[in-house]
Amino acid sequence: MACGMTVQNDPIIKVGNLNTYLVSSYIEHRQKEKMIRTIAIVLRSENPEYHCLLCCNKQNISVNATYDIHSDHFGFEYGTADITCNIPDMCTKPTHVAITYRSPKEDESSQDIHILQPVRNQQKQEVFPYEFTVCISAMFDYWNVLMLVQAMEMYKILGAQKVAIYKTNCDKDIQKVLDYYVRQQFVEIIPWTIASYINVSRGWQKSVSPGELHYFGQIAALNDCVYRYMYQSHYVAMQDLDEFILPLKFKNWTELFPELHKKYHNFGGFEFENNYFPLTINDSDSKYSPDYWKKFAGDNILEHIYRIKNDPKKYSEFKIIADPRLVYRTSVHGLLHFIKPSVRVDSQIARMYHIRNVPKEKEALQSQIQDTHLRDYADSLIPAVSKVLKQALDTEQISEP
Structure with missing residues (x-):
């Protein structure tokens, strides 16, 4: 009260x-x-x-x-x-x-x-507990255990100290994983109950996904995340769980961002080009597909090393990492109202790896390129993922102190 x-x-x-x-x-x-x-x-x-x-x-x-x-x-x-x-x-x-x-x-x-x-945000801060926070704006009916754990561990490797997830619902194993990361204070769950009030769409296009509100209110969640972490985090990354913004010449975001500021002056955010890696095309190398992982539901990002070539003559979508104090309003693919604009990062410096189902006609029309860069993180990622799966989900581990 x-x-x-x-x-x-x-x-x-x-x-x-x-x-x-x-x-x-x-x-x-x-x-x-x-x-x-x-x-x-x-x-x-x-x-x-x-x-x-x-x-x-x-x-x-x-x-x-x-x-x-x-x-x-x-x-x-x-x-x-x-x-x-x-x-x-x-x-x-x-x-x-x-x-x-x-x-x-x-x-x-x-x-x-x-x-x-x-x-x-009662007090304006200039020193922040987090360097990078990842905003996941719409989790609903989520079941992909393996990709969730891989995403969380990849975010850690890339330099994130916090992940905010706007959650509508998920299955029980996903909840166990989320509880694990909440206990670690790495994840904050924001209950997202808008579907109880409004007929939400499950997509962005009304003609394809009917409803009264775009994609579970994703834009409202993203804007909330910008303000929620405005004085907690130097940067916020607005993306989905199947998206990975990877530097090509640096190990992580911590090394990348000083170089981006040198190259692109006076910008409030950085746009990273979307590149599709279809789930229908995989390369199941035993080195990158541990047998232990096969007992868990979900997709292994390390098995998807073929990306669809972007047409340079056509617009490519992107996701953004921004300084939240320079943003008034954001949308899914860019800033709407800002103090300083965002800039598109050269795809040879960093790009987004988007691992998802892609329409077959898109796969057929455009050439595919082998791109194994995600596997450069495997030596760190594989043991970290296996450890979390055992601690969060393996029943033999639950009773241990």
Whole structure:
């Protein structure tokens, strides 16, 4: 409780009888006037009059709010929005906020009971506990145990100290692995329950994947991750579990990024070209496919060493690693509103290895190139993965101290 009202720490909070769902609220330190920015998912056709109910010094203060819907919504009925309100001088430290509204037919007192959420990022920091944080924005119906453990261990090798996962659901073995990494304080799980409120799409294209909200609210989750780690991490990598951003001339991100800053001056983020490695094409070398791994569900990334050649005349998608303090809004493939823009990194310096099912016509139309760079990490990756599988899932190990 705070200021006489219930507090909810996790997303998602529904606002009264509106089609507005709150994710998290943050102090915005980068404007002339200090304000609170609440990341929300809203029905784009509604036009509500929002207010912020601030909990300050154990008192409630109501101030007007404005909202703005992000441009990337891919034509779905719902989109990500920022609800913002300036902090009045009388409120020296707003610890919690509720978003309220007033409709023409009712006054504020007739609404549902307000639920407060904490206001994060109270202090602007210049020293961060993490150098790299990975944001995984949509985990649903997830079962791929082997790839999950490989991804976590690859992120460690590459230099990440934290992984934030916005989780809707997964199978029981995945949950055991997640619990293992949470105990290690390497993973933070953010409960992502938007599918309980909105008919979500399982893809980005409405004509192919029907629904009212793009891909489980992925854009809202990514924006939340940027703000959640704004003063905890020097950089945030916004990607999926089947994607690996690999330097070609350096061992890890820690070595790569000083060189990127030398080559590309004054940018807020770095874009890494997507390269597909189809799951349908594999090379099962016993050196890279331990027998022990075969008892676990999932795909072995070390077996996929053929990538589809990108057409230089066509646009290639990318994922981004950004300085979160230079970002106001992000989308899936790039920044929407920023202090400094992002830049495409030369694919001979670093590129993204994307290991997934690819449409057969895409495989057939474009030539394939053998690319074994992922295996350069095998000597470190294989024993690390085997250790986690034994400790997190092997029943003989569970009872051990």
